[in-house]
Amino acid sequence: MSDGSSGLSWLSSNLEATAGMVTLAVTLVGFLVAWWRKRKRISYRVHLDTPIGVTPDHNNDIAVEWSYQGRDLVDPSFALVRIMNTGSREIREEDLRVPLTLEFAGRRVVDAKVIEADQILAKLLAQEDSWPPVDVTELLLPKVPLNRKHRIKVLVLLTGKPDPAIKQAVTCDGFLSGGKIVHDTTRGDGPSNRSLVLGGTALLAVGASLALLISAPWSPRTTTCAPGTIKITGSSAFDPVAKEIVQSYRDQCDEAEISVAGQGSLDGLRELDNAGRNDAESREALIAMSDGPASRNYHNLTPHPLGVVAFAVVVNKETGKHELTADQLKAIFAGEVTDWSAVGGPDLPISIVSRGAGSGTRLAFEEKVLGRSEPALSSDDCTHRNRDPNAKVTRCEHYKTSELLDQVDRLPGAIGYAEVTATTKYTNLNRIKLDNRDPDLDSVVKRGYPFWAVEYFYTYGQPQDGGLVDSMIDYTNTDAAKNILRRAGYLPCVDGPQDLMGTLCR
Known part of the structure; x- marks a missing residue:
């Protein structure tokens, strides 16, 4: 009896400690359960789902006919969907017992194109000669492995209006063994102008030929030529x-x-x-x-x-980096950090590849990101400090965007910057998130991404x-x-x- 009384007495006198231990245990169990459930997870986000039309609407004064590769389209629209492995384990082909399937509320597929994937994924997807199927309401995606954080983006041209009785106009389903497929509805990089840009680029890549035939009293702005x-x-x-x-x-x-x-x-x-x-x-x-x-x-x-253009800080893939804070970036360009291991990367020296003093991109980088001038030139080859052996940082310059990107693409440990779309053809680069903000126009407009400029003719x-x-x-x-x-x-x-x-x- 005395033992029980002493136990109750201990609990009474240590109530806060007991509550803390219970809370810690519950939190730990909850974390482990959440981690277990996330072991295999694919999320999909609808970046874009928009009808194709004429803006502004001229009160039905414009008759519009759409065609694509010789086929007439009725009520055409674009959908852009991101598929991503957001779990804690890689996903193999055999894990997808039923392929990922996109549905569009009754609309039919006219054409589709994978517009973003890493190099290996892109090669695997290109082997699917029979894809995409057309004139179907369900678009089955090829089974491909997805490593952690890997993603693909699929642009789909559709015809017809979505069924108003179906709550979600775009859905993704399938069967992931030992995991689940979830709809990512978080805000931050949803329907964006960048998506529209990607859509237009991809449409060119698949040979798009959308013809707009306009009849009525309204006509587009004409060009006044001059010799x-x-x-x-x-x-x-x-x-x-x-x-x-x-x-x-x-x-x-x-x-x-x-x-x-x-x-x-x-x-x-x-x-x-x-x-x-x-x-x-x-x-x-x-x-x-x-x-x-x-x-x-x-x-x-x-x-x-x-127009407004977004720029990106880019690094060679050997650095293993996908994001940096503004303070880390400033420390790198100030020579305070000279090895990638100091910011969570491998043991690899940092080489800064910059633009020349006449570059507007460099000026935007200095004013909007660094808040100061870049350090002095110390290298001719971006590897050895032959110009200034005592410099804190290895830094070279190139006078063209393409030359800078070529250098960063082939030099392990390199970091540089360029206009975002100029970087897309390089397979050995990572575009860097700054303070968890993506380098795109949507982040410029909605989230205050700092590295951008207005392009002018003077x-x-x-x-x-x-x-x-x-x-x-x-x-x-x-x-x-x-x-x-x-x-x-x-x-x-x-x-x-x-x-x-x-x-x-x-």
Whole structure:
């Protein structure tokens, strides 16, 4: 009896400790149960599910017919779905007893394309010659292994309207042995302009040919051509986009001669300013393209904002890194961290691959990410500090975006930065999350991702009315030019009802 009384007395006098132990035990059991249930888990997120139409709606004054590869479509739409292994174990092909199956509330599949997967997954998916099936309401995905955190994105072109009786317009089902398939509804990177960009790019990749036939009193903006010869110079990041816009213009205006030479934003602005000051004729034959606004020193230059672009910090895959904090990144570029092991990576020296001093991308990186200038040049080959053996950090420079990305792609331990869509063709790079924010336009608009800029065309003063420079600037406001911007990963400053001139593009 005394033993029982003493036990009760101990519990009474140590009530807080007892409650804490019980709470700890319950928490631990809950954690273990949650971990066990997550051992095998596939989540799917619907990034995009949108009808294809004309914006704005002109009160039924526009008759629209859609066709794709010769087939007429009724009520077409796009769906973009991300499939990801969010469990704690890898998933093998045999774990998928029933293949992952996408359903679209009764809509029928016209075509589909896997637009994002790592290199090995992409090769496995490419071996499925009979995929995708068409004219079906259920899209069975090929069985492929998924390592932890690996993901694929599937873009689907659909026809028909979703059945209003079906609650979810897009679902993913199947049977995962020893695990489950869940719908990821967390917010943060849902339907985004980046998704629209990926959609347009993928559609080109599968040979899309959507024809818009418009009849009625309304017609799209026409192009006013002008003869002459001009040069567009500046940003090397925007160089390929500018060339595509110029080619689109010249397809309609064959009397125009326009050359594009990417050399760096600041170099382009400097060339335009010098030409405008010294030669009245040459100012009407030159446009500068710049990643970000010109400094106040160039007060005679007139900005023509085109679109918002997101940049990404990139690292060689040997680093094993997918995310960094802003403080870690600043420490790397300050030379305070010189080995990847100091930030959770392997024992591997850090090599910084930067852009030259005339780069607008570098200026955006310094102003919006580092908050200071980059360290001095210390290496010619990005490996040895031959220029400054006493430098804290190994740092080299390249004057073109493609050269920087080539270097980071082949050099273990390398880190650099570039415009996001320019990085997608490189298989040995990781794009880095900054403070848990993805490097994309959706994060720029919704989550304050810091590494972005507005792309500008600059002229010396206002261009002459009716001249080729004026015509080219005017063409950038057409639907054709904005479609090129979207495909290249830019968010047009003015895009139908969306007007960023008072916010990001101001």
